[in-house]
Amino acid sequence: MGILVAILTVVLLGVVILLVSAPLRAARRPGVGGAGGVQINESTADRVDLQAAREAKYREIRDAELDYRTGKLSQEDYALVDGTLRAEAVEILDRLAVLGDEAPEDP
Amino acid sequence: MASLGSACLLLALVVCIYGIGASLYGVRRERPEWSDSGRRAIYALAGVLTVAFAVLEVAFLRNDFSFNTVADTSSMTTPTFYKAAAVWSSQEGSLLLWAWLLSMWSSLVLFLTRKRMRDVAAYATAILLGFGGFFVSLMIFYANPFATTHPAPVEGAGLDPLLRFPTMMIHPPMLYSGYTLCTIPLAFGMGALLARRVDAEWIRAIRRFAFAAWFFLGIGILLGARWSYAELGWGGYWGWDAVENASLMPWLTGTAFLHSLMIQEKRGMLKVWNASLVLATGTLAIMGTFLVRSGVLNSIHAFGGQTLGVPFVCLIGVLIAGSIYLVVTRRDMLRSEHRIDSLLSRESVFLANNVVLVALCFVIFWGTYFPLISEALTGKAASVGPPWFDRYTVPLALILVLLSGIGPVVAWRRGTLVNARRNFLAPVAIALGTLVVLLAAGVSGKPFALAMFGCAAFVLGCVGQEFYRGVRARRAMAGESAPVALMALVRRNRRRYGGYIVHIGIAVLFVGVAASSSFQHAVEPTLSVGQSSRVGAYTVRYVRPTATVTPSNDAAHTGATLSLGAVLDVSKHGRHVATLNPSEGYYASDEPSQGSVGSLIGGQPVSHVAMNAGITRDVWSAIAPDIETLQLKRIVEIGNRTIPFVRPEDALIAVAFLARSYLQHPPPAQFHFIVSPLVMWIWIGGLIVFGGGLIAIWPAPSAMRRRVAVLARDRRARAAQGLARA
Numbered sequence: 001m002g003i004l005v006a007i008l009t010v011v012l013l014g015v016v017i018l019l020v021s022a023p024l025r026a027a028r029r030p031g032v033g034g035a036g037g038v039q040i041n042e043s044t045a046d047r048v049d050l051q052a053a054r055e056a057k058y059r060e061i062r063d064a065e066l067d068y069r070t071g072k073l074s075q076e077d078y079a080l081v082d083g084t085l086r087a088e089a090v091e092i093l094d095r096l097a098v099l100g101d102e103a104p105e106d107p
Numbered sequence: 108m109a110s111l112g113s114a115c116l117l118l119a120l121v122v123c124i125y126g127i128g129a130s131l132y133g134v135r136r137e138r139p140e141w142s143d144s145g146r147r148a149i150y151a152l153a154g155v156l157t158v159a160f161a162v163l164e165v166a167f168l169r170n171d172f173s174f175n176t177v178a179d180t181s182s183m184t185t186p187t188f189y190k191a192a193a194v195w196s197s198q199e200g201s202l203l204l205w206a207w208l209l210s211m212w213s214s215l216v217l218f219l220t221r222k223r224m225r226d227v228a229a230y231a232t233a234i235l236l237g238f239g240g241f242f243v244s245l246m247i248f249y250a251n252p253f254a255t256t257h258p259a260p261v262e263g264a265g266l267d268p269l270l271r272f273p274t275m276m277i278h279p280p281m282l283y284s285g286y287t288l289c290t291i292p293l294a295f296g297m298g299a300l301l302a303r304r305v306d307a308e309w310i311r312a313i314r315r316f317a318f319a320a321w322f323f324l325g326i327g328i329l330l331g332a333r334w335s336y337a338e339l340g341w342g343g344y345w346g347w348d349a350v351e352n353a354s355l356m357p358w359l360t361g362t363a364f365l366h367s368l369m370i371q372e373k374r375g376m377l378k379v380w381n382a383s384l385v386l387a388t389g390t391l392a393i394m395g396t397f398l399v400r401s402g403v404l405n406s407i408h409a410f411g412g413q414t415l416g417v418p419f420v421c422l423i424g425v426l427i428a429g430s431i432y433l434v435v436t437r438r439d440m441l442r443s444e445h446r447i448d449s450l451l452s453r454e455s456v457f458l459a460n461n462v463v464l465v466a467l468c469f470v471i472f473w474g475t476y477f478p479l480i481s482e483a484l485t486g487k488a489a490s491v492g493p494p495w496f497d498r499y500t501v502p503l504a505l506i507l508v509l510l511s512g513i514g515p516v517v518a519w520r521r522g523t524l525v526n527a528r529r530n531f532l533a534p535v536a537i538a539l540g541t542l543v544v545l546l547a548a549g550v551s552g553k554p555f556a557l558a559m560f561g562c563a564a565f566v567l568g569c570v571g572q573e574f575y576r577g578v579r580a581r582r583a584m585a586g587e588s589a590p591v592a593l594m595a596l597v598r599r600n601r602r603r604y605g606g607y608i609v610h611i612g613i614a615v616l617f618v619g620v621a622a623s624s625s626f627q628h629a630v631e632p633t634l635s636v637g638q639s640s641r642v643g644a645y646t647v648r649y650v651r652p653t654a655t656v657t658p659s660n661d662a663a664h665t666g667a668t669l670s671l672g673a674v675l676d677v678s679k680h681g682r683h684v685a686t687l688n689p690s691e692g693y694y695a696s697d698e699p700s701q702g703s704v705g706s707l708i709g710g711q712p713v714s715h716v717a718m719n720a721g722i723t724r725d726v727w728s729a730i731a732p733d734i735e736t737l738q739l740k741r742i743v744e745i746g747n748r749t750i751p752f753v754r755p756e757d758a759l760i761a762v763a764f765l766a767r768s769y770l771q772h773p774p775p776a777q778f779h780f781i782v783s784p785l786v787m788w789i790w791i792g793g794l795i796v797f798g799g800g801l802i803a804i805w806p807a808p809s810a811m812r813r814r815v816a817v818l819a820r821d822r823r824a825r826a827a828q829g830l831a832r833a
């Protein structure tokens with residue numbers, strides 16, 4: 001039993017080392033960028049934030065429409081809210097265009 | 108195999124330390140391969156702890172009493188079903204369960220976010236591994252589940268009889284899943300603050316996990332309440348016990364966060380508030396674990412020893428200080444991007460709901476920790492009871508239910524008095540109509556309960572109207588039939604309508620709470636066979652006693668050596684309603700001074716409740732048989748004198764003789780009868796809440812996502828065209 005436990009422990013240790021060191025080994029290989037070559041930089045972060053803001057704005061536009069159709073917003077209020085939301089959406093899209101937008105990435 | 112388990116714990120600690128270092132090095136030096144390696148350390152931690160957990164589980168199932176934990180919390184006679192659950196009944200096993208669940212949930216969230224928010228995720232990885240390392244350290248240095256004794260005892264002490272209840276199989280894993288999931292938003296919140304990325308992205312990434320934490324914690328709380336009601340023998344489902352409160356507090360702040368995060372997503376507002384709520388929820392989850400596992404406060408649910416207080420206090424101190432530091436130093440970037448446009452907007456209602464939820468949490472926090480606070484200030488530990496909690500929580504709960512009706516009817520951004528009047532007319536009429544009907548039916552004298560019924564009717568009216576109008580709008584647009592329109596409406600707006608269903612469930616749940624606590628009838632008579640007692644409109648007659656001997660014959664399947672009970676006939680106005688069989692189980696103790704026979708039944712006796720549950724009321728019964736009569740005591744004394752410990756079969760025969768004597772000459776027994784109206788609606792309300800939660804949390808099908816992405820591109824193109832024309 002003692003030997004079996006020792007073997008299992010060593011195997012487990014080996015698997016753990018292989019698992020956690022894989023990205024480091026990959027990064028050392030010539031021609032392979034670490035972590036898929038994705039670098040953390042300001043524009044990537046801004047783009048991701050803007051993409052999140054864009055999705056939220058789309059949801060807000062849909063919610064406002066549903067609020068209007070279920071009688072929670074009057075015609076005038078809806079026109080005002082919808083106009084504001086669409087202007088905000090266009091502003092986000094403009095900022096995304098400057099950064100070079102990509103299709104939203106599913107988790 | 109204990110040494111394999113211990114090796115796994117050591118390896119887990121090394122993995123945690125390495126992962127923390129790798130993640131922080133990776134994010135600080137912009138070396139993503141190191142961040143990736145840190146993330147993989149979480150996966151490795153999950154794998155290593157899975158092996159450790161499996162080793163302990165196998166030891167329990169194989170009755171390997173060389174493991175101290177197994178010897179302390181299991182026995183040969185413990186039913187297999189409960190042996191599997193006994194792992195988390197001990198201090199050591201529950202710490203392992205905590206660490207294992209943390210590693211599994213953390214692996215899932217880090218896998219799902221592996222291509223997003225690399226900087227935030229790297230900090231979050233380090234924090235999650237910090238929690239993992241903390242719990243693994245506790246196991247290594249304070250409560251090792253793999254500690255052994257040689258030679259192994261031939262029999263274990265057995266599982267605490269209070270825990271031999273079916274929901275105990277899932278209650279702790281659910282609760283611990285909730286607690287561990289609460290640390291994920293905390294880790295990402297801290298990560299976002301450390302990385303100075305406090306926009307909507309981190310909220311979007313952890314939203315589903317915050318929801319999952321709320322979902323699992325809520326189910327855990329509900330199962331705990333059910334266990335209390337059906338097992339503990341006092342007839343209540345909530346006693347404002349310290350451990351119950353500890354689980355409710357993060358659930359309340361988590362609920363507040365789920366509402367306020369929508370405001371940050373939509374309007375870029377409440378960033379300080381949201382960051383604070385996330386950090387508070389995670390810290391409260393750790394404090395909940397601390398309360399259960401430190402033994403610092405008295406609780407019927409606290410099964411831990413008193414050795415873990417100092418490490419937990421240190422961790423909580425670091426969390427609180429770190430949270431305050433981060434929020435204060437990042438306050439400039441947490442400024443709101445907008446202001447609330449109108450007091451009659453959904454944002455305002457959400458804000459009010461947040462204030463009420465946090466106030467509730469504060470009241471419960473104060474009441475729960477009051478013994479510690481008073482001891483620190485005066486040197487004397489004083490505690491507050493249920494009436495104190497009720498005084499403050501009942502009015503707040505009323506406001507909360509009312510707001511859960513108002514919220515769905517008010518529009519985002521702006522509303523007008525004219526619209527409000529039109530939208531609230533029907534729900535207010537329904538609420539007033541309900542009150543009139545209840546008063547006409549003679550329901551009076553309990554103003555808070557009546558107010559709750561009125562508020563619940565208002566919520567049902569508001570949400571029902573929302574569904575009706577949504578379906579009507581959809582039918583007008585798409586020409587669908589009503590059921591198809593309803594399905595499409597919910598499917599296309601899962602969060603909104605799932606949330607509305609949750610509100611219905613909350614209203615239903617509170618109706619059950621208000622009715623059962625305000626209009627309950629309870630008596631505690633002592634009855635001899637043939638005697639009756641009245642409880643409310645019901646008559647309960649003690650028909651005959653019952654008894655079973657040996658763990659395998661225990662009718663409640665809990666492994667009791669002796670079980671004494673009663674057959675009760677319940678009738679109403681002379682008509683038979685139900686037959687109930689409450690009993691009390693007597694379990695073996697590990698106390699040799701009780702003698703060879705006495706120790707077979709000398710453990711903690713546990714009441715096995717019997718009830719007739721219905722939609723309108725529950726008839727609940729428990730029995731406390733008197734086994735201290737001279738005749739029964741004499742049987743035990745003679746048995747102890749004449750039967751040696753080495754002949755347990757003979758001792759069991761003596762117990763059987765005692766049972767026969769009890770059946771032939773049953774002494775009067777103490778009973779507890781309760782008739783509670785609408786208790787069933789608490790459980791039904793809970794199911795509705797979590798059903799609605801599932802709808803809200805359920806991810807959209809991939810096909811729908813693709814459609815949404817295409818629509819988004821079309822919309823963007825149209826917007827761009829519109830802009831060009833302008």
